[in-house]
Amino acid sequence: MNTxxxxxxxxxxxxxxxxxxxxxxxxxxRIGHLGELRRARGTLHVVGRVLTSPxxxxxxxxxxxxxxxxxxxxxxxxxxxxxxxxASLTVIADSIFAKLFLREHVDRxxxxxxxxxVGGVIMLAH
Amino acid sequence: xxxxxYLVLAAIVVFSSIGDxxxxxxxxxxxxxxxxxxxxxxxxxxxxxxxxxxxxIIFLLIFMAAxxxxxxxxxxxxxxxxxxxxxxxxxxxxxxxxxEQMSYWRWGGVGLIMAAVxxxxxxxxxxxxxxxxxxxxxxxxxxxxxxxxxxx
Numbered sequence: 001m002n003t004x005x006x007x008x009x010x011x012x013x014x015x016x017x018x019x020x021x022x023x024x025x026x027x028x029x030r031i032g033h034l035g036e037l038r039r040a041r042g043t044l045h046v047v048g049r050v051l052t053s054p055x056x057x058x059x060x061x062x063x064x065x066x067x068x069x070x071x072x073x074x075x076x077x078x079x080x081x082x083x084x085x086x087a088s089l090t091v092i093a094d095s096i097f098a099k100l101f102l103r104e105h106v107d108r109x110x111x112x113x114x115x116x117x118v119g120g121v122i123m124l125a126h
Numbered sequence: 127x128x129x130x131x132y133l134v135l136a137a138i139v140v141f142s143s144i145g146d147x148x149x150x151x152x153x154x155x156x157x158x159x160x161x162x163x164x165x166x167x168x169x170x171x172x173x174x175x176x177x178x179x180x181x182x183i184i185f186l187l188i189f190m191a192a193x194x195x196x197x198x199x200x201x202x203x204x205x206x207x208x209x210x211x212x213x214x215x216x217x218x219x220x221x222x223x224x225x226e227q228m229s230y231w232r233w234g235g236v237g238l239i240m241a242a243v244x245x246x247x248x249x250x251x252x253x254x255x256x257x258x259x260x261x262x263x264x265x266x267x268x269x270x271x272x273x274x275x276x277x278x
Contacts, residue, residue, distance in 0.1 A: 021202055028197040035130065035195060050194060091206060098202045105253035106203050109245055113207035116242035120210070123235030124217060 002076045009073025013086040016066030018093035022101050023059030029102075030055065084125035088118040131199065131251070135208055137192035143215035145185030147223060152178030200251035207246040210239050 031037065031049050038046045050056055073082045095114045098104040156173045173179055196205045214236045220226040 021206070024194065025197045025202040025205075028194055031198060034198040091210075094206055095203050102202060104201045104203050107249075107253070109249050110203045110207070113242040113246040114203070116238045116245070117207055117210045117213075120235040120238035120242065121213060123231050123238060124213060125235075 005075075006073050006077035006082065009069050009076070010082060010086050010089070012069035013066045013073060013082075014089045014093050016062045016069060017086070017090045018097045020059045020062035020066060021090075021094050022097045023055045023062060025098070025102060027053040027055035027059060084121050088121040091117050091121070131196075134192050134196050135205070138189060138196060138205070138209045139212040139215055141185045141189035141192060142209075143212045143219060145182045145189055146216060147219040148178050148182030148185060151224065152176040152182060201253055204246060204249070204251045204253075207242050208251075211243050213239050 027050070028034070031046075031053060034046055034050075037049070070082065070086065073086070091114050095106050095111065099106045153173060153176075155178070156169065156176060174183075193205070196209075200208075217228065217232055217236055221228045
């Protein structure tokens with residue numbers, strides 16, 4: 001039963017993190033280049049625009065869900081499994097979500113980089 | 127890519143890895159967190175006032191600002207691999223600051239991640255919506271269609 005809880009926790013971590021990353025990326029693209037906006041309108045304006053963006057707030061909620069799922073998964077499984085499994089699967093899920101929902105052009109170069117990061121994370125866990 | 131953009135990517139790497147390391151250092155000194163229960167909540171709140179944790183949170187807030195800035199001008203699938211060098215930095219900090227062991231496997235993992243950074247850093251940081259931006263329009267994505275439906 002513990003194994004089921006661990007993988008359920010990892011699944012929620014991966015989905016929460018990938019959804020959070022996509023929503024944050026989407027919110028930032030809608031707001032525009034933060035550096036240029038800050039120079040034109042000031043820091044307070046930028047902070048206000050970010051904190052009042054629904055996509056940003058939803059992204060933070062998704063990340064909070066992922067964080068609490070990490071605590072849940074760590075309650076039933078080892079850090080040496082939960083850490084690398086969630087980190088590497090999140091990289092793949094991020095690439096898929098970015099292609100599907102953000103319409104990013106994930107070419108062979110980026111897929112190769114994502115797979116290398118996954119391999120690297122797994123090896124770091126040894 | 128301008129030097130300012132490289133500076134933002136470097137800030138993501140430095141502040142996230144040092145922030146995580148400081149949190150780890152602080153949490154290891156907190157007593158009574160070996161088991162999760164109702165008594166964990168006040169102990170977690172007390173952990174927020176630990177000096178290591180306070181500085182760690184400040185570092186992670188700066189990381190968040192840099193991460194959001196990078197996402198405002200680069201693809202998500204560019205930012206994530208380009209900043210994966212943070213895994214390498216975290217391994218180095220764990221080795222020399224937290225005195226953890228580094229096996230050959232871990233050095234191999236660091237090598238793969240550095241290769242990934244090299245591959246993606248040579249490509250363009252933004253690959254989508256060139257036509258939208260050139261026309262001065264908001265980018266059209268499945269997420270933007272959902273938000274338009276919610277507003278209407």
